[in-house]
Amino acid sequence: MSEHDTQSALAEAIRNPKNIGELADADAIGTVGNSECGEMLRMWVKFKEENGRKVIDRATFQSFGCETAIAVASLATEMIRGKTPDEALALSSDKLSSELGPLPPMKIHCSQLVEGALRSALLPKKDADPVSDCASKPAPGGNQNLLANFAATESKPGGLRIVMLDENAD
Numbered sequence: 198m199s200e201h202d203t204q205s206a207l208a209e210a211i212r213n214p215k216n217i218g219e220l221a222d223a224d225a226i227g228t229v230g231n232s233e234c235g236e237m238l239r240m241w242v243k244f245k246e247e248n249g250r251k252v253i254d255r256a257t258f259q260s261f262g263c264e265t266a267i268a269v270a271s272l273a274t275e276m277i278r279g280k281t282p283d284e285a286l287a288l289s290s291d292k293l294s295s296e297l298g299p300l301p302p303m304k305i306h307c308s309q310l311v312e313g314a315l316r317s318a319l320l321p322k323k324d325a326d327p328v329s330d331c332a333s334k335p336a337p338g339g340n341q342n343l344l345a346n347f348a349a350t351e352s353k354p355g356g357l358r359i360v361m362l363d364e365n366a367d
C-alpha cells in the first residue's frame with residue numbers, strides 16, 4: 198500500500214468512524230494515555246455467549262483528538278467483534294491498523310495506544326500493566342481536565358483503570 202493509499206484509508210476512517218461513544222452496559226473498560234502526546238483513549242467492550250464461547254459482541258471507544266488513533270480504534274472495534282478475548286488480545290497494533298497500510302513512524306504509537314486500550318480492557322486486572330497515578334503524571338501541555346475526568350470515573354463499575362503507555366518501553 199502506498200503512502201497515498203494509507204492517507205486515503207486514514208481519511209476515510211476518520212470521515213466515517215465506527216463505534217464512537219460510551220457503551221452504557223459494557224462488561225469491561227480500558228483506558229490508556231500517551232504521556233508524550235497527551236492523547237488518551239478509552240475502550241468499552243461488551244461480551245456475549247456464542248456456541249458456548251465468550252466472544253466480543255460490541256466494542257466502542259472515545260479518543261480525544263488524534264485522528265490516527267480514532268481511525269485505528271474504529272477499525273479495531275470492528276475487527277474484534279465475534280472474537281474471544283484471547284483472540285482479540287493476540288492482535289498486534291500492526292494487525293489492528295493493517296487496513297490503513299504502514300503508518301508513518303511518528304504515528305505508530307497511535308495504533309499502540311489502541312492496542313493498549315484493548316489490553317487494558319480485556320486483561321484480568323492482575324495481569325494488566327501497572328496502574329499509573331495519572332494525576333501525578335500529567336501530559337506535557339496539560340490535559341489535567343481530561344485526566345481529572347478520567348480519574349473521577351475510575352471508581353465506576355466495569356474495571357476501569359488508567360494506564361499511561363511509555364513509548365520507550367519494550
Ligand code: FES
Nearest residue numbers: 234236263266307
Ligand atoms: Fe499520540 Fe496519535 S499523536 S496517539
